[in-house]
Amino acid sequence: MRIALIEPDLPHAKLVGRLIFAGGHVCYHFTASAAFLQRAADDFFDLLITESWAGDHSAEDVIPRARTVLPGLPVIVLMSAPRESQIVAALHAGADDCLSKPVRGPEMLARVDAVLRRAGLRRPLNRRRDVIGGYAFDTAALAVTFRNLTVTLTPKEFRFALLLFNNLSRPVSRAHILETVWSRRRDLKSRTVDTHASRVRSKLQLRPELGYCLTPLYGYGYQLDAIPLETAVEAAVKVG
DSSP: OEEEEEOSOHHHHHHHHHHHHHTTOEEEEESSHHHHHHHHTTSOOSEEEEESBOSSSBHHHHHHHHHHHSTTOOEEEEEESOOHHHHHHHHHTTOSEEEEESOOHHHHHHHHHHHHHHHTTTOOSTTOEEEETTEEEETTTTEEEETTEEEEOOHHHHHHHHHHHHTTTSEEEHHHHHHHHSTTOTTSOHHHHHHHHHHHHHHTTOOGGGTEEEEEETTTEEEEEEOOHHHHHHHHHHHO
Protein backbone atom coordinates (compact mmCIF):
# COMPACT_ATOMS: atom_id res chain seq x y z
CA MET A 1 0.00 0.00 0.00
CA ARG A 2 1.06 3.61 -0.60
CA ILE A 3 1.15 5.43 2.74
CA ALA A 4 1.71 9.18 3.10
CA LEU A 5 3.39 10.33 6.31
CA ILE A 6 3.29 13.97 7.47
CA GLU A 7 5.81 14.18 10.28
CA PRO A 8 7.99 17.26 10.99
CA ASP A 9 10.03 15.24 13.52
CA LEU A 10 12.66 13.69 11.22
CA PRO A 11 14.04 11.03 13.64
CA HIS A 12 10.51 9.81 14.35
CA ALA A 13 9.67 9.94 10.63
CA LYS A 14 12.61 7.61 9.93
CA LEU A 15 11.35 5.19 12.58
CA VAL A 16 7.82 5.17 11.17
CA GLY A 17 9.15 4.85 7.62
CA ARG A 18 11.18 1.78 8.54
CA LEU A 19 8.16 0.20 10.21
CA ILE A 20 5.95 0.89 7.19
CA PHE A 21 8.58 -0.67 4.92
CA ALA A 22 8.83 -3.71 7.22
CA GLY A 23 5.06 -4.08 6.98
CA GLY A 24 5.29 -4.41 3.19
CA HIS A 25 4.09 -0.90 2.37
CA VAL A 26 5.65 2.10 0.63
CA CYS A 27 6.11 5.30 2.66
CA TYR A 28 6.14 8.83 1.21
CA HIS A 29 7.35 11.32 3.81
CA PHE A 30 6.34 14.99 3.98
CA THR A 31 7.40 17.50 6.62
CA ALA A 32 4.29 19.66 6.15
CA SER A 33 0.76 19.26 4.84
CA ALA A 34 1.14 21.69 1.91
CA ALA A 35 3.63 19.42 0.14
CA PHE A 36 1.42 16.39 0.75
CA LEU A 37 -1.70 18.09 -0.61
CA GLN A 38 0.19 19.23 -3.70
CA ARG A 39 1.39 15.67 -4.35
CA ALA A 40 -2.03 14.17 -3.62
CA ALA A 41 -3.60 16.31 -6.36
CA ASP A 42 -1.70 14.27 -8.97
CA ASP A 43 -1.04 11.01 -7.14
CA PHE A 44 -2.84 8.47 -4.98
CA PHE A 45 -2.37 7.23 -1.41
CA ASP A 46 -4.09 4.41 0.44
CA LEU A 47 -3.58 5.94 3.89
CA LEU A 48 -2.44 9.17 5.53
CA ILE A 49 -0.55 9.14 8.82
CA THR A 50 -0.12 12.66 10.16
CA GLU A 51 1.27 14.27 13.28
CA SER A 52 -1.30 16.25 15.27
CA TRP A 53 0.68 19.31 14.17
CA ALA A 54 1.35 18.66 10.48
CA GLY A 55 4.16 21.19 10.13
CA ASP A 56 1.90 24.03 8.98
CA HIS A 57 -1.63 23.12 10.08
CA SER A 58 -3.29 20.99 12.71
CA ALA A 59 -4.47 17.50 11.82
CA GLU A 60 -8.06 18.66 12.37
CA ASP A 61 -7.58 21.12 9.49
CA VAL A 62 -5.59 18.72 7.28
CA ILE A 63 -8.08 15.83 7.35
CA PRO A 64 -10.97 17.58 5.53
CA ARG A 65 -8.56 19.18 3.06
CA ALA A 66 -7.01 15.79 2.29
CA ARG A 67 -10.41 14.22 1.71
CA THR A 68 -11.37 17.00 -0.65
CA VAL A 69 -8.49 15.82 -2.86
CA LEU A 70 -8.73 12.08 -2.10
CA PRO A 71 -12.31 11.25 -1.04
CA GLY A 72 -12.55 8.57 1.64
CA LEU A 73 -8.84 8.70 2.48
CA PRO A 74 -8.30 6.90 5.82
CA VAL A 75 -6.25 8.87 8.38
CA ILE A 76 -4.28 7.97 11.49
CA VAL A 77 -3.16 10.82 13.76
CA LEU A 78 0.08 10.65 15.78
CA MET A 79 0.12 12.39 19.17
CA SER A 80 2.72 12.95 21.89
CA ALA A 81 1.29 12.15 25.33
CA PRO A 82 -2.25 12.88 24.13
CA ARG A 83 -4.99 14.13 26.39
CA GLU A 84 -8.46 12.69 26.02
CA SER A 85 -9.70 16.01 24.61
CA GLN A 86 -7.07 15.86 21.82
CA ILE A 87 -8.07 12.34 20.83
CA VAL A 88 -11.75 13.27 20.84
CA ALA A 89 -11.07 16.35 18.69
CA ALA A 90 -9.10 14.31 16.13
CA LEU A 91 -11.81 11.64 15.92
CA HIS A 92 -14.52 14.26 15.53
CA ALA A 93 -12.46 15.82 12.72
CA GLY A 94 -12.59 12.50 10.85
CA ALA A 95 -9.53 10.56 12.01
CA ASP A 96 -9.95 6.78 11.81
CA ASP A 97 -7.51 6.11 14.64
CA CYS A 98 -4.95 7.80 16.89
CA LEU A 99 -1.51 6.58 17.97
CA SER A 100 0.77 7.76 20.75
CA LYS A 101 4.34 8.82 19.96
CA PRO A 102 6.81 7.29 19.84
CA VAL A 103 5.03 4.49 18.03
CA ARG A 104 5.41 0.85 18.96
CA GLY A 105 6.10 -1.29 15.90
CA PRO A 106 3.70 -4.25 16.19
CA GLU A 107 0.88 -2.05 17.46
CA MET A 108 1.32 0.52 14.71
CA LEU A 109 1.34 -2.08 11.94
CA ALA A 110 -1.70 -3.84 13.41
CA ARG A 111 -3.60 -0.54 13.55
CA VAL A 112 -2.55 0.33 10.00
CA ASP A 113 -3.83 -3.02 8.75
CA ALA A 114 -7.09 -2.61 10.67
CA VAL A 115 -7.72 0.88 9.28
CA LEU A 116 -6.93 -0.28 5.73
CA ARG A 117 -9.32 -3.22 6.08
CA ARG A 118 -12.13 -0.95 7.22
CA ALA A 119 -11.32 1.62 4.56
CA GLY A 120 -11.47 -1.00 1.83
CA LEU A 121 -15.20 -1.29 2.43
CA ARG A 122 -15.89 2.38 1.72
CA ARG A 123 -13.23 3.75 -0.62
CA PRO A 124 -14.59 5.25 -3.87
CA LEU A 125 -12.70 4.12 -6.96
CA ASN A 126 -13.31 7.11 -9.20
CA ARG A 127 -10.39 9.17 -7.81
CA ARG A 128 -7.77 6.48 -7.95
CA ARG A 129 -4.99 7.04 -10.44
CA ASP A 130 -1.43 5.94 -9.75
CA VAL A 131 1.46 6.91 -12.01
CA ILE A 132 4.53 4.80 -11.34
CA GLY A 133 7.55 4.46 -13.58
CA GLY A 134 5.75 5.66 -16.69
CA TYR A 135 2.73 3.40 -16.11
CA ALA A 136 -0.59 5.10 -15.22
CA PHE A 137 -3.03 2.88 -13.28
CA ASP A 138 -6.72 3.83 -13.52
CA THR A 139 -8.63 1.83 -10.92
CA ALA A 140 -12.07 2.90 -12.09
CA ALA A 141 -11.45 1.51 -15.58
CA LEU A 142 -9.01 -1.27 -14.55
CA ALA A 143 -6.76 0.14 -17.27
CA VAL A 144 -3.04 0.82 -17.47
CA THR A 145 -1.58 3.39 -19.86
CA PHE A 146 2.08 3.29 -20.92
CA ARG A 147 4.03 4.42 -24.00
CA ASN A 148 0.81 5.79 -25.56
CA LEU A 149 -0.91 2.42 -25.14
CA THR A 150 -3.89 1.65 -22.89
CA VAL A 151 -4.46 -1.93 -21.78
CA THR A 152 -7.48 -3.18 -19.84
CA LEU A 153 -6.78 -5.84 -17.20
CA THR A 154 -8.96 -8.16 -15.16
CA PRO A 155 -9.44 -7.07 -11.52
CA LYS A 156 -6.90 -9.59 -10.25
CA GLU A 157 -4.37 -8.76 -12.97
CA PHE A 158 -4.77 -5.08 -12.11
CA ARG A 159 -4.22 -5.61 -8.38
CA PHE A 160 -1.25 -7.89 -9.11
CA ALA A 161 0.36 -5.34 -11.45
CA LEU A 162 -0.20 -2.43 -9.05
CA LEU A 163 1.28 -4.46 -6.18
CA LEU A 164 4.41 -5.17 -8.24
CA PHE A 165 4.86 -1.52 -9.25
CA ASN A 166 4.26 -0.30 -5.70
CA ASN A 167 7.11 -2.60 -4.65
CA LEU A 168 9.44 -1.84 -7.55
CA SER A 169 12.91 -3.40 -7.03
CA ARG A 170 11.65 -5.21 -3.93
CA PRO A 171 10.76 -8.91 -3.66
CA VAL A 172 7.05 -9.60 -3.13
CA SER A 173 6.22 -12.84 -1.39
CA ARG A 174 3.52 -15.21 -2.59
CA ALA A 175 1.83 -14.76 0.78
CA HIS A 176 1.61 -11.00 0.22
CA ILE A 177 0.40 -11.53 -3.35
CA LEU A 178 -2.31 -13.94 -2.20
CA GLU A 179 -3.43 -11.59 0.57
CA THR A 180 -3.57 -8.55 -1.73
CA VAL A 181 -4.89 -10.09 -4.94
CA TRP A 182 -6.92 -13.08 -3.75
CA SER A 183 -7.95 -11.90 -0.27
CA ARG A 184 -5.87 -14.40 1.68
CA ARG A 185 -6.90 -17.54 -0.20
CA ARG A 186 -3.80 -19.48 0.82
CA ASP A 187 -5.21 -22.68 -0.70
CA LEU A 188 -4.94 -21.20 -4.20
CA LYS A 189 -2.92 -23.30 -6.61
CA SER A 190 0.59 -22.00 -7.23
CA ARG A 191 0.21 -22.11 -11.00
CA THR A 192 -2.68 -19.63 -10.76
CA VAL A 193 -0.27 -16.98 -9.42
CA ASP A 194 2.27 -17.89 -12.11
CA THR A 195 -0.38 -17.65 -14.83
CA HIS A 196 -1.40 -14.18 -13.69
CA ALA A 197 2.24 -13.10 -13.52
CA SER A 198 2.73 -14.27 -17.10
CA ARG A 199 -0.36 -12.37 -18.27
CA VAL A 200 0.75 -9.18 -16.52
CA ARG A 201 4.23 -9.51 -18.03
CA SER A 202 2.76 -9.94 -21.51
CA LYS A 203 0.00 -7.31 -21.36
CA LEU A 204 2.22 -4.61 -19.84
CA GLN A 205 5.24 -5.55 -21.97
CA LEU A 206 7.52 -6.03 -18.99
CA ARG A 207 10.60 -6.99 -20.97
CA PRO A 208 14.25 -5.96 -20.41
CA GLU A 209 14.52 -4.34 -23.85
CA LEU A 210 11.54 -2.13 -22.88
CA GLY A 211 12.88 -1.16 -19.48
CA TYR A 212 11.39 -3.69 -17.06
CA CYS A 213 12.03 -7.23 -15.90
CA LEU A 214 9.58 -9.39 -13.93
CA THR A 215 11.47 -12.23 -12.28
CA PRO A 216 10.09 -15.27 -10.42
CA LEU A 217 11.93 -15.86 -7.13
CA TYR A 218 12.07 -19.60 -6.53
CA GLY A 219 10.26 -20.60 -3.36
CA TYR A 220 9.38 -16.97 -2.51
CA GLY A 221 7.47 -14.89 -5.04
CA TYR A 222 8.17 -12.26 -7.70
CA GLN A 223 10.23 -9.11 -8.17
CA LEU A 224 9.76 -6.32 -10.71
CA ASP A 225 12.85 -4.29 -11.60
CA ALA A 226 13.35 -1.23 -13.76
CA ILE A 227 16.21 -1.75 -16.20
CA PRO A 228 18.65 1.18 -16.67
CA LEU A 229 18.30 2.83 -20.06
CA GLU A 230 21.69 1.76 -21.35
CA THR A 231 21.03 -1.85 -20.32
CA ALA A 232 17.61 -1.80 -21.99
CA VAL A 233 19.17 -0.48 -25.20
CA GLU A 234 21.78 -3.26 -25.16
CA ALA A 235 19.02 -5.83 -24.64
CA ALA A 236 17.02 -4.37 -27.54
CA VAL A 237 20.08 -4.59 -29.80
CA LYS A 238 20.58 -8.24 -28.90
CA VAL A 239 16.91 -9.00 -29.56
CA GLY A 240 17.09 -7.17 -32.88
